[in-house]
Amino acid sequence: MPQDPFEQSLRDMLKTPEPQVHDKVSLDKVLRKANRQLGAGAVFALFGRALESVLIALSHGSEHLKPVSNLPDKHSAKKAD
Numbered sequence: 001m002p003q004d005p006f007e008q009s010l011r012d013m014l015k016t017p018e019p020q021v022h023d024k025v026s027l028d029k030v031l032r033k034a035n036r037q038l039g040a041g042a043v044f045a046l047f048g049r050a051l052e053s054v055l056i057a058l059s060h061g062s063e064h065l066k067p068v069s070n071l072p073d074k075h076s077a078k079k080a081d
Contacts, residue, residue: 006037 013030 010034 010030010033013026013033
């Protein structure tokens with residue numbers, strides 16, 4: 001399974017040797033970056049699903065553009081006689 005480049009960059013950030021005092025700063029930086037990445041993915045998924053819903057609505061709604069009557073047409077009844 002191929003490695004995700006974002007995941008690899010997070011691993012590299014965590015592996016870099018830093019003094020123990022800056023561990024909290026490093027962790028905050030990694031978590032902030034991960035949250036941004038997840039947030040962007042969620043927004044794109046939301047827009048994708050919204051677009052899919054609009055396209056489905058348009059395709060199903062296009063059948064109802066012209067009004068349809070359930071009443072029998074008098075002219076077609078005369079033609080059948």
